[in-house]
Amino acid sequence: MMNKNLYIKTFGCQMNERDSEIIEQLLAQEGYIPTDNPGDADVILINTCSIREKAEQKVFSLLGALREEKKRNPDLIVGVAGCVAQQEGEQIRERMPHVDLVVGTQQIYRLPEMLQRLAGKVTTREIATNLESAFAIPPFQKLLKDVAPSPAPQNYRRFVTIMQGCNNFCSYCVVPGTRGREISRPLADILEEVEILVAQGIKEITLLGQNVNSYGQTNAVAGQAVTFPGLLRQVAAVGGLKRLRFTTSHPKDLTDELMRCFAEIEILCPHFHLPVQSGSDAVLKRMNRKYTIAHYLDKVESLRRYRPDIALATDIIVGFPGESEADFAATMELLESVRFHSSFSFKYSDRPHTRSAGFADKIPEEVKSQRLTAFQRRQDEISLERNIESLGNVIEVMIEDSHAAAVKARSGANQVVHLSSSPVDVYPGDLVMARINQAGKHSLKGTIMLQSTRR
Ligand code: SAH
Ligand code: SF4
Ligand code: F3S
Numbered sequence: 272m273m274n275k276n277l278y279i280k281t282f283g284c285q286m287n288e289r290d291s292e293i294i295e296q297l298l299a300q301e302g303y304i305p306t307d308n309p310g311d312a313d314v315i316l317i318n319t320c321s322i323r324e325k326a327e328q329k330v331f332s333l334l335g336a337l338r339e340e341k342k343r344n345p346d347l348i349v350g351v352a353g354c355v356a357q358q359e360g361e362q363i364r365e366r367m368p369h370v371d372l373v374v375g376t377q378q379i380y381r382l383p384e385m386l387q388r389l390a391g392k393v394t395t396r397e398i399a400t401n402l403e404s405a406f407a408i409p410p411f412q413k414l415l416k417d418v419a420p421s422p423a424p425q426n427y428r429r430f431v432t433i434m435q436g437c438n439n440f441c442s443y444c445v446v447p448g449t450r451g452r453e454i455s456r457p458l459a460d461i462l463e464e465v466e467i468l469v470a471q472g473i474k475e476i477t478l479l480g481q482n483v484n485s486y487g488q489t490n491a492v493a494g495q496a497v498t499f500p501g502l503l504r505q506v507a508a509v510g511g512l513k514r515l516r517f518t519t520s521h522p523k524d525l526t527d528e529l530m531r532c533f534a535e536i537e538i539l540c541p542h543f544h545l546p547v548q549s550g551s552d553a554v555l556k557r558m559n560r561k562y563t564i565a566h567y568l569d570k571v572e573s574l575r576r577y578r579p580d581i582a583l584a585t586d587i588i589v590g591f592p593g594e595s596e597a598d599f600a601a602t603m604e605l606l607e608s609v610r611f612h613s614s615f616s617f618k619y620s621d622r623p624h625t626r627s628a629g630f631a632d633k634i635p636e637e638v639k640s641q642r643l644t645a646f647q648r649r650q651d652e653i654s655l656e657r658n659i660e661s662l663g664n665v666i667e668v669m670i671e672d673s674h675a676a677a678v679k680a681r682s683g684a685n686q687v688v689h690l691s692s693s694p695v696d697v698y699p700g701d702l703v704m705a706r707i708n709q710a711g712k713h714s715l716k717g718t719i720m721l722q723s724t725r726r
Contacts (some may be wrong), residue, residue: 333365350371543582592632
């Protein structure tokens with residue numbers, strides 16, 4: 272087997288990051304070695320995101336730049352994966368004829384054979400964009416057993432995909448189109464993958480899905496009756512796992528049973544990403560979000576009852592079609608009442624095949640920018656205030672990086688914590704207790720007190 276170099280550029284969410292890892296592992300079996308230098312690559316794969324127009328533009332400008340590379344090296348194979356591949360399919364080649372391969376979100380396990388045919392010059396184009404009706408990733412963890420974990424910088428933590436697709440059809444969103452229908456991955460596969468990862472030394476797992484709250488509710492394996500809280504408890508019970516997280520949750524499906532997990536599962540981190548999108552009921556209705564702000568605030572209150580130190584994060588879209596000054600003021604008001612620890616906020620962007628693309632009363636770009644700036648400015652202040660609340664506290668943090676004098680760690684609440692030099696040797700994945708003595712808006716500083724008792 273001849274070794275070849277593989278360069279993957281990943282855009283978008285954790286789903287794509289996880290898919291890129293899987294691609295690397297699948298192709299490692301075929302003798303492909305990951306490289307950081309596209310100039311050395313035999314295969315360049317762009318794993319793409321289509322969530323906003325800007326994300327898609329980045330993909331096409333990068334592909335444009337690869338045209339020259341391909342002229343210089345005609346044997347180079349250029350491939351497109353991910354959500355733009357799924358959305359555009361064949362049309363990518365019309366715009367970018369130097370693209371050899373287009374692989375949709377649920378066909379990545381086909382990559383080995385597709386690349387074999389291209390490299391063997393059996394064919395000059397490979398396109399696979401079917402959406403499947405069963406969980407598309409075969410039980411690939413059998414493969415992982417024989418493969419050393421890929422040399423990711425953060426080898427102590429991993430994502431584990433538990434669902435694919437989405438059935439919510441928020442009116443602005445491409446994901447139901449690019450990832451297909453919601454399908455829950457078989458419980459046994461998830462547990463087996465977690466066990467293998469933990470045996471390989473992984474300390475922290477994040478369970479991934481577009482709407483993990485509805486795990487097991489739609490298109491699960493016949494005979495499998497397990498809800499998301501049930502799954503969380505079973506994953507948490509895997510011996511040796513130190514931290515558990517999950518993302519993302521839809522407020523409409525957030526049950527009391529799940530909130531209770533934050534009180535009862537020791538290794539579940541006190542951090543919850545609960546995208547609200549807007550503070551206005553009228554906008555939420557047009558977004559097809561299926562909850563009201565009163566409903567959302569109720570859930571926030573219950574979460575804090577179960578876990579007083581829980582840090583809440585959210586996603587916000589400003590400038591949704593028809594968003595009035597009063598609607599935007601309601602979003603600002605929501606920020607004041609919840610005081611999110613952090614948020615991801617975006618200007619609304621029209622996307623292909625979404626309902627809101629056809630809505631009237633589009634908001635001018637300048638207004639969107641003003642609203643985004645106002646929101647982000649206030650969020651930054653609140654994030655700083657939230658971080659200041661940690662001053663003087665002794666908290667458990669997990670080491671991420673321990674180069675020379677600088678030690679970087681992360682709290683359960685997902686804050687980055689920079690630690691002064693350590694009295695003991697620490698390694699990525701170790702839990703230590705740290706006293707917090709400085710707070711900024713994006714990170715904390717502290718000193719290591721002692722190893723955590725959970726080490
Ligand atoms: N499944 C997740 C989020 C997926 S997309 C969830 O439901 O929370 C991540 C975020 O991108 C969304 O929460 C939303 O805030 C933002 N987003 C999605 N479509 C968008 C669009 N057309 N314009 C602007 N932001 C968008
Ligand atoms: Fe998109 Fe809504 Fe599904 Fe999230 S829940 S992926 S925002 S359709
Ligand atoms: Fe982007 Fe697809 Fe994720 S559109 S955000 S990569 S699901």
